[in-house]
Amino acid sequence: MARFGTVCTAMVTPFAADGSLDTGAAADLARWLVEHGNDGLVVAGTTGESAVLTDPERIELFRAVRAAVDVPLVAGSTTNDTAHSVEMTKAAADAGMDAVLAVVPYYNKPSQAGLDAHFRAVAAASDLPVMLYDVPGRTGRPLATETIVTLAREVPTIVALKDAGGHPERVADLLAEAPEGFEVYSGDEPLSLAFAAYGAVGVVGVATHWSARQQGEMFAAFAAGQVAEARRINAGLLASFRYMNSDTCVFSQAVKVAMGVLGVPVGECRLPLGPAPAGTDALARTVLQNLGYPA
Numbered sequence: 001m002a003r004f005g006t007v008c009t010a011m012v013t014p015f016a017a018d019g020s021l022d023t024g025a026a027a028d029l030a031r032w033l034v035e036h037g038n039d040g041l042v043v044a045g046t047t048g049e050s051a052v053l054t055d056p057e058r059i060e061l062f063r064a065v066r067a068a069v070d071v072p073l074v075a076g077s078t079t080n081d082t083a084h085s086v087e088m089t090k091a092a093a094d095a096g097m098d099a100v101l102a103v104v105p106y107y108n109k110p111s112q113a114g115l116d117a118h119f120r121a122v123a124a125a126s127d128l129p130v131m132l133y134d135v136p137g138r139t140g141r142p143l144a145t146e147t148i149v150t151l152a153r154e155v156p157t158i159v160a161l162k163d164a165g166g167h168p169e170r171v172a173d174l175l176a177e178a179p180e181g182f183e184v185y186s187g188d189e190p191l192s193l194a195f196a197a198y199g200a201v202g203v204v205g206v207a208t209h210w211s212a213r214q215q216g217e218m219f220a221a222f223a224a225g226q227v228a229e230a231r232r233i234n235a236g237l238l239a240s241f242r243y244m245n246s247d248t249c250v251f252s253q254a255v256k257v258a259m260g261v262l263g264v265p266v267g268e269c270r271l272p273l274g275p276a277p278a279g280t281d282a283l284a285r286t287v288l289q290n291l292g293y294p295a
Helices: 023-035 057-070 082-094 112-124 145-153 170-177 191-198 208-223 227-243 252-260 280-290
Strands: 006-012 041-042 073-076 101-103 128-132 158-163 183-186 201-207
Touching: 006 158, 006 208, 023 041, 023 057, 023 227, 041 057, 057 073, 057 082, 073 082, 073 158, 082 101, 112 128, 128 145, 145 170, 158 170, 170 183, 170 191, 183 191, 183 208, 191 201, 191 208, 191 227, 191 280, 201 208, 208 227, 227 280, 252 280
Parallel strands: 006 041, 006 201, 041 073, 073 101, 101 128, 128 158, 158 183, 183 201
Antiparallel strands: none
16 A cells, blocks of 8 residues: 555645635545545645645645545645745644645746755654655756655655656656655656556546546556556546646646536636636536446
């Protein structure tokens, strides 16, 4: 069993019709996700629109989800400001979170030395395990393998990586150099099967909102040596991967529409994302029906 579960969803953050945080809906969503195959959850990550949450809202969200479920909860507690990240990580620990998802500081584009210092400061803020998050398409700065290995060797609480860098082959190099027990999670669902081939233990996903069981089965099949079966399951997920991100509709928007279709209302996205474009619900229905959900 992976430390944070094989399938861990970066859950959306529900908002009410007036745009306010809806903690009741967040608790309902968390319970639904666990009931439908999720082993763990990321709360207030990028998909959770962390960039438009106030600090009090983020803490309120942590507490609401913690009260709702007993699976591992990973807090999206960091920003591109190290001091702010330290304070929010302390707040996440106080709110009962089980771990921290620490993203590469975005927009600043720090050097690898700056990234090293940033993550050490975040790790020192609490006793919580830390999952590093490399997503250069959003942050503008890749997290070097050498930096990850150094942090994993020297900071005991840095224990995992969510890798959305688009290069699953680097997992082999990383795991060969990192301490025993360090884990890599796919952060790019269309590449999850490739990540598994190189040693990833699971996925921190988005389409996992509605396909957690299938994705868990894919990892299990691959681990059992049933490669053809893993490929078959993955092929059935390709439409979900295409649906969740396009030039006109991005992850959080697509998920919120899909959850509404499934009868789990989570509201719309706050600006600058805003509502999903017209017709997204029809696309969601097709994707969900093809996975066996009722019409």
